[in-house]
Amino acid sequence: MPRVLRLALHWQVLIAMVLGAVFASFFGSVGPLNQVAEVFLRLLRMIIVPLIFTSIVSGVAGIADGKSLGRLGVKTLSFYVLSSFLAIVAGLVLTNIIRPGDGLETPSGVEVTPDSLETPGSVADIVMRLIPTNPVQAASEFDILGLIFFSIFLGAVIAAMEGSASETLRTFFDAAFEAMMRMTQVIIKLLPIGVFALIARAVGEMGFDVFEQVGKYMVTIAIGLTFHAFVTLPLVYFVLTRRNPIHHYRAISPAMAMAFSTSSSAATLPVTMTSVQENAGVSKKVSTFVLPMGATVNMDGTALYECAGVLFIAQALSVGLDFQQQVVVVLTALLASVGAAAVPSAGLVMIFIVLEAIGLTNPAAYALVGLMLAVDRPLDMYRTVVNITSDTICAAVVAHSEGEDLGAAAQQSKAESGP
């Protein structure tokens, strides 16, 4: 077997990313390679809906008593709120220190309005979207929040049922979930090729002309994301599990690479699920509960971005925000990140909700959103990495608190990580 194929998956993926970027900087966007990227993305998207459905139903149905389910729910949601809040505060502080918007000339001719992008009308809309009127339609329209709500409900009902019907359904959903995981593992074998093509496509399509204008803004967000992903979250992991976070990061590195290449937490979910279960030592019970929901509602990177982005716009327009308005930004940024779909650029779209909350709804503000849209791709790639990293840390922390041993898998992954 060629030596490169004997390397651990995360090394293969890293090499593929670098090669993809180098390739695109020489040859730009190459048609056939874009098709390879598309095929890989379609394979992943193909299994997302059945994976979410079967994993949640089988996971929740396996938690026999309502009390454990409630406990898991409370722990998971508390972690989501805490980690997103920490991310937002990092964004708030950094943007206030670096002030990337000061002195920026408002661009003309690139105005983007809320109507031209699909935004949910209000916070109430986000809550309402939880309940699908038709679960099959929710699945076909990729309405993941609605699908999760239905799946948790169904799983809880199966858990509460008694007798052979419950047993049959449990066995069925366990088996269906296992089949989905097997499909995922087959697709993941293509990960290095997929990542190579996806990165080449992303780099090939990026326009670098406006990057100079908003470089400071991009650097601010990048520092914030780096701080959150590589200082705050590892610290949280260490404090709550007393384990070395490096093992965890090594275990989830294929998922991080995947998030970076696809800019979609949803498309990354199959890889996240596999990495967390097989390498990070988290049980099926916890990961099936935490990860699909996390991919959809727990977006630390996006939350940080919403906050920093709006402050950037306010600074560029010389609009001073008092303490109270900054609190409103923090709270709406949290909600916007919950409501953002787990697909590329969803976070940018949600920025209108935060802008509206503080009354920044003029054409100049929208022109700045247009500018941000032009350079969104690399930021989106990075915030998606942060989003899924937080989900995996949540899964590990919750698993540890439930008495699971994260150590065994960590040791194994260390042994397998090769050179």
Ligand code: ASP
């Ligand atoms: N692309 C991000 C994700 O899927 C969401 C965002 O645009 O912030 O996690």
